[in-house]
Amino acid sequence: MEAIIKNFFNMSIIITLAVYIGLICWFGYDVYMLNQVSVYAENGVLENTQALTLVIACLIFFLPTVYQNRTDKLILGSFSFLCLNFFLREVNVDELDVPNILKLFFSGNGRKLMIATGFISMFIYALFHRMHYKYEIKKFLFSKKNLLMGMAAIFLFMSGFFEEANSISHHVFLEELVELFGYILILLVAIIYSKNNN
DSSP states (O other), X not given: XXXXXXXXXXXXXXXXXXXXXXXXXXXXXXXXXXXXXXXXXXXXXXXXXXXXXXXXXXXXXXXXXXXXXXXXXXXXXXXXXXXXXXXHHHSOGGGSSOOHHHHHHHSHHHHHHHHHHHHHHHHHHHHHTHHHHHHHHHHHHTSHHHHHHHHHHHHHHHHHHHHHOTTSTTHHHHHHHHHHHHHHHHHHHHXXXXXXXX
């Protein structure tokens, strides 16, 4: 049974990578061969792919906190909340046809307050349980998952370089693409993390 589960997770990572490689090739072909700038337009297919990637990662990080008996639930919850934060940054809730109460909480100052409250609450909880989470954080820091998260952070940081690089052809596409690379790595960490807490 354990071998079946291991194969399932290995296949899910391979399938995920194959899907994203195909999407990236398609986006690149459309932009550089067909000059389809709508690919990276605001709320275009590339931004929607980023948003979908973040929603999937958010759910994959969150579900083990509910359905598995784990010692690292706060870490998973923190990453899930981080993905929600990135998602809300990518999606302009003000422009969506949603109830005003959602716009109040998920855009502008409401979003900032919600995110600050969430991270402060998790920090306080971790502080009260610091002996337990000291071990969990140390275990995470020396894992492959941390290496992938570090690489994701580098990609997200690098995307800002392309945003300002007006001399590069389709620089906004490259900015959005590099961001997507970061989000794909976060999704891979979510898949790996959902398997177990080793």
